Amino acid sequence: MNGSSGNSNTGAMVLIAVLLSGTAIYLLQGIITPLLLAVFLLVMVADMAGTLHRWVPKVPLALWTGISVLIIAVAFVVLTLFLIDNLTGLIAGGGNYNAKLNAVLRAAGDLFGVRATPSFESLMDSVQTPEVAGAVVSWLQGGLSAAAFVLIYLGFLLVSQRSFSAKLTILKPTGEGALDVDQIIARIQKAVTGYVSVQTTTGLMIAVASWAVMALIGLPQPIFWAFLIFVASYVPIVGGVVAIFVPALFSVMVFEGFGRPVILLSSLMVIGFVVGNIIQPRMQGVGLNLDPVVVLLSLAFWGVLLGATGAFLSTPLTVAAMAILAEFKTTRWLAVLLSNDGNPYPTKPRRIVRRTRVPV
Structure with missing residues (x-):
């Protein structure tokens, strides 16, 4: 009875700790979000610098770290600049889509039995342009401000990296059965870099194949849509699905009829499916070892707590x-x-981090 009661108390304490931690993260997301992104970039910089240093060991690691930061910047x-250029091109050609959009609205009205189908121009007239423009400007300002905070955090993390390592060495637990802090950090770093490597490789596969299909069909700005698909592939499950439907929906406004949009959607x-369900699981292997249901739940959990950043970092955080x-x-x-x-x-004998000398 005492053992069962102890387990129940432990479970309740863990649940309370999770709820309190989640509440704190949600309330402090304005501070935690850029910090997490900075830590994520720090891991990427360290991995890139380490790889370059192994290739050219004569160059100091500190110099490779600076070069890695410069490459990312x-x-x-x-x-x-690429996104701005392509968005400008899409907006410039927006006048060519009016007739097609009106045809799509009429077809939708006939399908659902709506007699007086509104035109695209009338719908645009009902939009409060100043409010939309203000929201867009506010969103851009927020994005630039967040990027600035991330870079500031990254700079401080790079400067304090050596001193933090020294402090961590001093604070390591000692004695038989002590936690192997180095091993935990190494495992987290390996999992994060492995996850990014797999997502980058599979995302490039999907993006290149999608670009080829969109270019063959004749969809405008295929490189732009392929890039969006690549970026969205970093968000587990949901990102890839959304990224596939967006260019397919855009193709409805470009092509006459629904033949090529259907071909495009089916191909994407x-x-x-092939990359996400056949190639990607084989590449991941047992590196992440996360239950697929947990991946989906973690996407929702971290997305609620940290928004888009939480969705992007949901798998590494889990x-x-x-x-x-x-x-x-x-x-x-x-x-x-x-x-x-x-x-x-894996259950294995715990190695001792550092033995405590007993004076004789």
Whole structure:
């Protein structure tokens, strides 16, 4: 009875801790969101710098770290200019879509029995243009402000990285059965970089194949749509589905009839299915070891707490949580539930981090 009561108390305490932590993260998301993105970029910078240092060991690691930061910054600027250029092109050709949109609205009205179908122009006239423009400007300002905070956090993290490592070494627990902090951090870093590597590779596969299909069909700005599909592939499950339907819906406004839009949608769905259900699981292997249901639930959980950033980082955050929970006897059952095979952390003899010398 005492053992059962103890387990119940432990479970209740863990549940309360999760709820309190979730509430704190939600209330402080304005501070936590850029910090998490900065930590994510720090892991990517460290992995890139380490890879470059292994290729050219004569160059100091610190220099490779600076080069890695510069590469990421330049890539961000180039992608931003690329998006602006393609969006400008789409907006410039918007007048050519009016007639097609009116035809689509009439067809939808006939389908649902609506006699007086509104035109696209009348719908646009009902839109409060100043309010929409203000919302767009506010969204852009918020995005730039968030990016600035992320870069500031990243700079401070890079500067304090060495001192933090020294502090962590001092704070490590000692003695028999002590937690292997280095191993936990290494496992989290390996899982995060592995996840990003797999998502990047499979996302490129989907994007390149989608670009080829869209270019063959004649969809305007195929590189832009392929890039959106690539970015959306980092959001598990939902991102790929949404990214496939957006260019297909856009094709309805471009092509006459529904033949090519149907072909486009079918082709994109086949590409997403083959890569997402055959290639991607084989590449992931047992590296992440997350239950598919947990992946979906973590997407919803972190999305509610941290918005779009939480959806983007949902899988790495869940992998990190599973690695930490598996190290404690009272929370290991949670890690078991999160894992795919019930073994989140292989059971093996605990190696001693640092023995405590007893004076004689």
